[in-house]
Amino acid sequence: MPRRGVVAIAVAALAAAILVGGVVAGSFDWSKSTDDLDAALVDARPTQVADIPAADGLSARGVFAQITSTGHFCLSDAPLDAPLTGGGGCNPADDPLGGGAISASLAYDGGPAIGTVRDARLIGLASTNVASLRVLMSDGSTRSVKLKRAKVGPDEFRAFGYRFRKSDLKKEIGPIAVVAYDGSGVEIGRQTTGIG
Numbered sequence: 001m002p003r004r005g006v007v008a009i010a011v012a013a014l015a016a017a018i019l020v021g022g023v024v025a026g027s028f029d030w031s032k033s034t035d036d037l038d039a040a041l042v043d044a045r046p047t048q049v050a051d052i053p054a055a056d057g058l059s060a061r062g063v064f065a066q067i068t069s070t071g072h073f074c075l076s077d078a079p080l081d082a083p084l085t086g087g088g089g090c091n092p093a094d095d096p097l098g099g100g101a102i103s104a105s106l107a108y109d110g111g112p113a114i115g116t117v118r119d120a121r122l123i124g125l126a127s128t129n130v131a132s133l134r135v136l137m138s139d140g141s142t143r144s145v146k147l148k149r150a151k152v153g154p155d156e157f158r159a160f161g162y163r164f165r166k167s168d169l170k171k172e173i174g175p176i177a178v179v180a181y182d183g184s185g186v187e188i189g190r191q192t193t194g195i196g
Helices: 003-020 035-043 166-170
Strands: 024-026 047-052 061-067 072-079 087-092 102-110 117-126 132-137 142-145 148-152 155-163 175-181 187-192
Touching: 047 117, 047 148, 061 117, 061 148, 061 155, 072 102, 072 117, 087 102, 102 175, 102 187, 117 175, 132 155, 142 155
Parallel strands: 047 155
Antiparallel strands: 024 102, 047 061, 061 072, 072 087, 102 117, 117 155, 132 142, 132 175, 148 155, 175 187
8 A cells, every 4th residue: 555545544543533532632733634744744754752662462652753844743653563554643843842841642542431441542742851751640640651862853852652551441540631840850841631
C-alpha cells in the first residue's frame, strides 16, 4: 500500500476512534489534519523520540515526531515497526508546546468506563525546563513518567511515552492530570487529562 494510504488509514482510524470513545485528549490537535497535512506527513520522515515499553502482554510502541512542510509539528504513538500507522496530533511548528511547559495526548483502546479500557497511553513533549513529570491519578496517587531528551529540527525537548498499568485500569483508577516540575520540585505546568 502506498505510504499516503497508510497515513490516510491512520487518520481515518483515529477519527473513528474519537467518535466511538477511544479518545485522544490533550493539546495536540488532530483537527488540523487536512489533505495537505496528510500528504506532508507521508513526506516527513518520523523520528522516534521516546519509548513505550511492552507491558501486561501489550507490545512496545514508540513516540514519533515529524515536522511537516505545512508548518506542523506532529507527535504520534505507533508500533515500532510501523511509525506511520499511529495516532496523535499536530501543533504549529513554531509552538509545539501550545504555549505551555508540557503538551500531552492520551489515547486508549476500549472504554468508555475506565475498567473496560484495554490499553491507555500518554505521549507528549515538555520544555527543557521540566525536570520531572508525574501523572495525578483518580485515587490521589501519582505515577512517575520518564523523560527523554529529544532534538527535533533545531529545537530540544523532553519527550515522553507512558503506558498505564492494567491493574490500575481494572480498579477504575485513571489519570486526572499531567504535572510538570522544575529542578527544585516546583510545579511549572499542568494539563488536565482523563478517560471517559
